Amino acid sequence: MQRTVRTICLGRFLMVVPQDARVRGSYVTAGTRVLTHVGVSSAGFAEDVSGRQAELQAAAHDEGGSMFVERYALTPLHEVLVSWASSASRRIYRYEEFQHFPDQQVLFRFDGNGTATPRARANAREAQARFSSAMRVRSADEIPKQAGFCIERGFIAGAALNREEVEAGIELRGTRGTQLAFTSFVTRNPEPSLMVRAAEIPMGQPDSVGEGSFALRRGQRTAAGLQGTELLLVENDDDELSYEFMWEYSGTPDSLAAPFLKLALSLEPGAVGPGGDFSELKVAMAFWDGLVDSLRLRPGAV
Numbered sequence: 001m002q003r004t005v006r007t008i009c010l011g012r013f014l015m016v017v018p019q020d021a022r023v024r025g026s027y028v029t030a031g032t033r034v035l036t037h038v039g040v041s042s043a044g045f046a047e048d049v050s051g052r053q054a055e056l057q058a059a060a061h062d063e064g065g066s067m068f069v070e071r072y073a074l075t076p077l078h079e080v081l082v083s084w085a086s087s088a089s090r091r092i093y094r095y096e097e098f099q100h101f102p103d104q105q106v107l108f109r110f111d112g113n114g115t116a117t118p119r120a121r122a123n124a125r126e127a128q129a130r131f132s133s134a135m136r137v138r139s140a141d142e143i144p145k146q147a148g149f150c151i152e153r154g155f156i157a158g159a160a161l162n163r164e165e166v167e168a169g170i171e172l173r174g175t176r177g178t179q180l181a182f183t184s185f186v187t188r189n190p191e192p193s194l195m196v197r198a199a200e201i202p203m204g205q206p207d208s209v210g211e212g213s214f215a216l217r218r219g220q221r222t223a224a225g226l227q228g229t230e231l232l233l234v235e236n237d238d239d240e241l242s243y244e245f246m247w248e249y250s251g252t253p254d255s256l257a258a259p260f261l262k263l264a265l266s267l268e269p270g271a272v273g274p275g276g277d278f279s280e281l282k283v284a285m286a287f288w289d290g291l292v293d294s295l296r297l298r299p300g301a302v
Contacts, residue, residue: 006021007294008021008141009142009298010025010150010163011151011184014296015263015295015296016294020174021171021187022171023168023169025167027166028163028166031130033110034112034154035108036109040100040107045100047101052096053071056083060087061084062088068082070082070106074129080095080097091116093115093124095114097113099132108154109144129223134156134241137149139153145299146300148301163185167184176276177268177271178277178278179289180264181266185258185260191250192250193229211237214235214237216243224249224295225296228248232288242268243271243284246265247264248261248264257301259266270301
């Protein structure tokens with residue numbers, strides 16, 4: 001495993017990963033999913049919006065007419081398409097936003113739903129305008145200092161409580177059977193802790209376990225200043241060993257600084273041992289410990 005490292009920003013949190021790790025994430029802010037497209041010219045931006053509008057106008061609604069409702073511009077570089085959320089619904093709108101930054105050739109696409117009433121529609125437009133002014137492009141390695149939420153190549157300033165989520169897969173270059181994942185979301189009703197859910201899994205060691213799943217390590221562990229649960233599992237399937245390392249915090253209700261958090265490292269059969277991604281189990285566990293210890297709330301994030 002590569003020794004040089006870098007710090008990445010995921011939502012409002014930071015983590016240290018190998019230098020050439022590649023992050024592939026899915027982000028939600030204010031209940032709206034946002035995707036990042038790079039290498040989009042001004043002409044490409046215009047084509048994307050007009051092309052999507054044409055698709056909606058060509059799609060039929062079950063009660064007659066098309067799926068398309070309205071198009072408006074918050075700014076010349078931020079267009080919104082309103083359509084029906086489904087061909088059977090007249091109660092829910094779908095809002096698709098296209099916000100373009102031509103100098104960096106980055107396009108952010110937001111996708112969310114809202115109630116189909118005049119008041120809700122006006123409120124949605126006001127919220128879109130606020131987020132439009134809060135959005136900016138971020139370089140891949142930039143660690144912002146102000147309050148806000150990191151997404152792929154972008155940053156949304158602000159610390160108002162909202163429904164935000166991160167689901168990130170972190171590709172570790174040069175590995176064949178290792179997968180790293182990070183999850184974060186603001187919760188109102190925390191689920192039972194991992195400690196409770198995994199209480200009946202028996203303890204074991206790789207050189208002595210029979211068929212099935214066993215816990216190598218299970219207990220409380222602090223990461224990002226939060227006391228969560230750590231569970232390191234080994235699974236023996238016909239003498240092929242795989243591993244699942246997890247750390248989880250159930251979340252503090254309605255908190256941006258202490259949302260639900262989960263870090264997971266999956267090691268497929270053959271990933272640990274001679275010729276694998278890790279020469280032996282203690283090396284894989286040391287790598288895991290470094291990941292967990294590096295996870296922290298970004299200074300100034302909230």
